[in-house]
Amino acid sequence: MASLRTCSLPLRALRATRTATRPSSCLRQIPPLPSTKPCKPSTSRWHSTSSVSPDELSHFSALASSWWDPMGPSRILHLFNPLRHEFIATCLADSPPPAIQDPTSNTANLHYLDIGCGGGIFAESLARTIPLDPSAPSPTPTRAASMTAVEPSTALVQIAREHGRMDPTVDSHLRTGKFRYLNTTLEDVLSSSTPEKPAQFDVVTLFEVIEHIDPTNTTPQAFLANCLRALKPGGWLIGSTIARTFPSWILNQVIAEAPWPIGVVPRGTHEWSKFVNPPELKAWAQEGLMRAADTGVKRGGPADLEGMQWKCVGTVYVPGLGWKIVPGSEDWGNYFWAIKKGV
Amino acid sequence: MRPITRVALRPYVCASCRHGIGGGRRRFGTKIDQTPDIYDVVCVGGGPAGLGLLAALRASPITSKLKVALVESQDLNKAQAWNMPSDQFSNRVSSLTPSSASFLRKIGAWEHLDTSRVQEYQEMQVWDGETGSRISFDHSWDTSAFEDMRAVATMTENSNLVRALLHRISASGDEGLTLFSNTTVASIENGSDLQTAGPDLSAWPILSVKPTGPGSEGKEPSRIAARLLVGADGINSPVRSFADIPTQGWDYNRHGIVATLSLADLDTPPFPANLRTAYQRFLPALGGPVALLPLPNNHATLVWSTTPEHAAYLKSLSPSAFLAMVNAAFRFSMTDLKYMMGMSTSEQISHEDELAWRVQHTPLPPQTPPFATAVQSGTIASFPLRFRHAAQYISPRVALVGDAAHVIHPLAGQGLNLGLADVASLSRTIEYAVSHGMDIGDLLTLERYSSERYLPNAKIGGACDLLHKMYTIPGQGPITWARSLGLNVIDKLPFVKSFLMKNAEGY
Numbered sequence: 091m092a093s094l095r096t097c098s099l100p101l102r103a104l105r106a107t108r109t110a111t112r113p114s115s116c117l118r119q120i121p122p123l124p125s126t127k128p129c130k131p132s133t134s135r136w137h138s139t140s141s142v143s144p145d146e147l148s149h150f151s152a153l154a155s156s157w158w159d160p161m162g163p164s165r166i167l168h169l170f171n172p173l174r175h176e177f178i179a180t181c182l183a184d185s186p187p188p189a190i191q192d193p194t195s196n197t198a199n200l201h202y203l204d205i206g207c208g209g210g211i212f213a214e215s216l217a218r219t220i221p222l223d224p225s226a227p228s229p230t231p232t233r234a235a236s237m238t239a240v241e242p243s244t245a246l247v248q249i250a251r252e253h254g255r256m257d258p259t260v261d262s263h264l265r266t267g268k269f270r271y272l273n274t275t276l277e278d279v280l281s282s283s284t285p286e287k288p289a290q291f292d293v294v295t296l297f298e299v300i301e302h303i304d305p306t307n308t309t310p311q312a313f314l315a316n317c318l319r320a321l322k323p324g325g326w327l328i329g330s331t332i333a334r335t336f337p338s339w340i341l342n343q344v345i346a347e348a349p350w351p352i353g354v355v356p357r358g359t360h361e362w363s364k365f366v367n368p369p370e371l372k373a374w375a376q377e378g379l380m381r382a383a384d385t386g387v388k389r390g391g392p393a394d395l396e397g398m399q400w401k402c403v404g405t406v407y408v409p410g411l412g413w414k415i416v417p418g419s420e421d422w423g424n425y426f427w428a429i430k431k432g433v
Numbered sequence: 434m435r436p437i438t439r440v441a442l443r444p445y446v447c448a449s450c451r452h453g454i455g456g457g458r459r460r461f462g463t464k465i466d467q468t469p470d471i472y473d474v475v476c477v478g479g480g481p482a483g484l485g486l487l488a489a490l491r492a493s494p495i496t497s498k499l500k501v502a503l504v505e506s507q508d509l510n511k512a513q514a515w516n517m518p519s520d521q522f523s524n525r526v527s528s529l530t531p532s533s534a535s536f537l538r539k540i541g542a543w544e545h546l547d548t549s550r551v552q553e554y555q556e557m558q559v560w561d562g563e564t565g566s567r568i569s570f571d572h573s574w575d576t577s578a579f580e581d582m583r584a585v586a587t588m589t590e591n592s593n594l595v596r597a598l599l600h601r602i603s604a605s606g607d608e609g610l611t612l613f614s615n616t617t618v619a620s621i622e623n624g625s626d627l628q629t630a631g632p633d634l635s636a637w638p639i640l641s642v643k644p645t646g647p648g649s650e651g652k653e654p655s656r657i658a659a660r661l662l663v664g665a666d667g668i669n670s671p672v673r674s675f676a677d678i679p680t681q682g683w684d685y686n687r688h689g690i691v692a693t694l695s696l697a698d699l700d701t702p703p704f705p706a707n708l709r710t711a712y713q714r715f716l717p718a719l720g721g722p723v724a725l726l727p728l729p730n731n732h733a734t735l736v737w738s739t740t741p742e743h744a745a746y747l748k749s750l751s752p753s754a755f756l757a758m759v760n761a762a763f764r765f766s767m768t769d770l771k772y773m774m775g776m777s778t779s780e781q782i783s784h785e786d787e788l789a790w791r792v793q794h795t796p797l798p799p800q801t802p803p804f805a806t807a808v809q810s811g812t813i814a815s816f817p818l819r820f821r822h823a824a825q826y827i828s829p830r831v832a833l834v835g836d837a838a839h840v841i842h843p844l845a846g847q848g849l850n851l852g853l854a855d856v857a858s859l860s861r862t863i864e865y866a867v868s869h870g871m872d873i874g875d876l877l878t879l880e881r882y883s884s885e886r887y888l889p890n891a892k893i894g895g896a897c898d899l900l901h902k903m904y905t906i907p908g909q910g911p912i913t914w915a916r917s918l919g920l921n922v923i924d925k926l927p928f929v930k931s932f933l934m935k936n937a938e939g940y
Binding site: 261 | 471495498626631632633634635636637658660865867868869870871872875876877880
């Protein structure tokens with residue numbers, strides 16, 4: 091109560107800084123995902139710190155001070171995070187990946203890949219559940235043994251790493267390599283794996299990413315196919331996005347991005363036309379499963395969809411109460427989706 | 434609230450700590466401090482609230498693996514070995530509401546309680562000494578004729594409760610548990626960034642804890658870091674000052690007198706035989722209510738809120754005169770009581786004679802409690818009554834529970850119950866955080882706790898404050914008329930009464 095009231099001032103101040111440095115408002119910008127043409131200039135920019143422009147510095151500091159601020163512009167995303175854990179747990183309970191031999195035991199042996207991790211809100215929270223002692227049981231049903239988080243923005247990866255260092259458990263996982271932040275793209279992760287040693291994960295997560303893909307450079311189908319390529323047989327690809335409906339336009343564009351104090355999301359975060367409806371997503375994911383099965387000599391077909399599973403459930407944000415899972419609301423608003431690769 | 438991300442500018446506990454050991458080391462040291470021992474939860478204060486939190490965390494399978502520590506300046510071994518003859522009772526007694534009792538059952542502490550020293554009561558009689566208007570609370574409205582009446586509350590000595598919680602904690606094993614008994618907190622300050630050598634602890638509270646027991650002279654204080662620092666350290670909470678959380682409140686300019694009494698048998702035995710009653714009579718002219726709460730074997734504990742002058746007078750009396758005053762307080766008019774409060778102790782007529790003479794000429798209402806026949810020696814004590822409420826319960830990596838967060842008037846016996854409700858809520862919050870990968874010291878985690886507890890505590894504290902203020906207005910003015918009318922009306926409306934009781938019981 092009192093805390094909320096006293097907080098309004100710094101919050102307003104934060105919003106002022108954000109408007110001054112507009113680029114920071116793009117929550118999770120997925121840059122071009124070039125499968126054939128290498129993206130030279132941007133790569134050199136990502137991996138060199140000497141060429142950082144003053145513009146980017148101010149951009150970086152604006153983000154650094156707000157991404158992990160519980161009262162900042164990412165608050166709604168922070169509040170959403172526990173539900174991601176719950177949804178993953180229901181997927182694993184419905185149909186455990188082959189790595190889980192005995193569903194009643196709780197050994198931590200699942201390897202996670204988080205694509206578009208941003209400042210690391212989900213990646214860090216999952217890394218925190220990795221037991222320090224590998225033989226110890228997992229404290230949560232998500233059973234993480236390792237976490238690889240991929241984010242193409244250097245600034246955000248730096249924020250994520252810095253924040254991770256503030257928790258001794260996460261810091262220790264970062265040092266041992268059980269938790270890795272890779273400042274790269276999904277395609278680089280895939281290309282660095284060889285046929286002998288494929289980069290394959292038990293669970294690939296894609297939270298609030300698919301609606302931020304730039305359609306001029308890639309298609310969601312191609313992107314999903316790449317996500318599914320990173321997945322072991324029997325693994326889950328789990329994500330969340332927003333349906334493209336009239337209520338979601340009102341909620342996400344008109345209300346959520348309204349000026350303070352009504353709005354809860356920075357202006358320009360979402361583009362309604364890029365939202366994805368569940369049937370579209372399911373079709374793309376199926377197409378992706380077949381493309382992921384493509385090899386040099388054979389093209390994947392309906393046979394590769396055998397054993398696949400699809401899960402989808404809606405979520406609703408109620409001001410004052412927080413996020414709730416509301417089955418049925420996936421047809422018009424925010425929703426979780428998951429697809430399981432056949433064994 | 435301060436900016437969240439940069440808490441490095443937090444003030445230290447006190448000036449002496451800033452200029453003392455910590456500051457000196459930092460000034461002259463050439464290298465950064467050694468890594469402190471890192472704990473998930475460090476609780477400062479080993480009272481019922483702090484121990485309750487620890488016991489709750491140890492009892493839940495989700496949080497039992499957390500590394501927890503408790504810092505207490507008293508000797509916890511002594512508290513765990515506490516014992517008293519069965520016909521004597523400590524004067525520090527609390528009433529546990531049914532929701533507190535069910536929390537203690539849930540965490541497995543109830544079975545460690547010596548139940549022969551615990552007394553339930555099923556009925557409460559409250560009346561106004563000025564006008565005689567009366568209200569009684571019991572569960573007769575929701576009890577059928579074929580079952581025992583549910584208890585309104587359970588009286589237990591704080592020492593009995595503390596001992597039970599300590600037994601519960603030691604029964605959980607010592608893996609991941611450290612009890613810093615006989616230890617004071619020398620300083621709390623923020624840690625430092627260990628750069629390449631370790632994590633960045635610059636926003637973590639680091640406690641320097643110093644053993645004070647015998648044989649600890651010359652021992653170095655140890656340094657412990659807390660993912661979540663819990664302040665269960667009372668009204669002058671050092672944790673609260675570290676977190677720079679202000680409190681609002683006032684002193685009531687009243688003292689609570691406590692004593693353990695033996696009672697005479699009731700004229701008519703209670704029916705059913707196990708029915709026990711608590712009595713509270715408001716004495717507006719003397720500055721507060723007097724209450725008699727049952728203990729086993731016809732004992733009772735007294736809580737008498739009155740002005741510091743009256744309190745000093747009562748404490749100066751001989752035991753027999755004190756008893757006479759207690760019996761008078763439940764029977765006589767305000768005029769008689771004021772006269773007796775002014776009697777010189779050297780006068781010929783003693784308080785006992787005065788009581789015996791006046792009681793013949795005073796009509797007694799049916800709810801008058803039995804006579805107090807003896808006062809256990811050494812149990813008459815007093816404490817000042819205050820109201821305090823912290824502006825916030827949480828700050829990054831800090832949570833306040835119990836008296837560190839709120840101190841209220843004892844007239845409804847709610848203080849300890851609010852503390853236990855805080856602890857129940859905080860342990861649930863920590864459970865949720867651990868099972869969802871959240872950092873238990875993060876504000877996003879802790880705001881669940883504060884939003885659950887801030888309003889209920891303010892509500893109960895405010896209600897007690899309002900009752901105190903209404904019932905300290907002497908005379909027969911409009912307020913007196915209104916409060917008596919209100920009391921009589923509520924007594925006739927079972928649904929209003931049950932609503933009030935539900936609130937008071939914490940449901």
